[in-house]
Amino acid sequence: MFNKHLIPDAQNLPEGKALNIKVAEYNFLVTKQKGQILAYENLCPHQKKQLTWSSNPTLDDDGDYLKCHHHGALFSPIDGVCITGPCQGSHLKKATVGIEQGNCYLLFA
Ligand code: FES
Numbered sequence: 001m002f003n004k005h006l007i008p009d010a011q012n013l014p015e016g017k018a019l020n021i022k023v024a025e026y027n028f029l030v031t032k033q034k035g036q037i038l039a040y041e042n043l044c045p046h047q048k049k050q051l052t053w054s055s056n057p058t059l060d061d062d063g064d065y066l067k068c069h070h071h072g073a074l075f076s077p078i079d080g081v082c083i084t085g086p087c088q089g090s091h092l093k094k095a096t097v098g099i100e101q102g103n104c105y106l107l108f109a
Helices: none
Strands: 003-006 017-024 026-033 036-041 083-085 096-102 103-108
Touching: 003 017, 017 103, 026 103
Parallel strands: none
Antiparallel strands: 003 103, 017 026, 026 036, 036 096, 096 103
């Protein structure tokens, strides 16, 4: 059984931007890349800490990578792989995004 949670204004999320979404005790990073909405658990594979929180920017200074604000790991927003940092080569856990009647939803068990 999946939980379904609306991602508010996902369709209006600017290309290449990312935001934090909190659902119950879970945190997700949601980004739009090449017109596609992608989501990852907001949990760094290095020390299992939240990469970022609402008061911090989610992306690096150039806006190209998802950034962990603890030790600076950078992750591709396309596939969640860590391209540099202490967990290089590991991945963010991808979350399932569904679209229903034009709205985007996070789907998780
Ligand atoms: S906890 Fe993310 S880089 Fe260390």
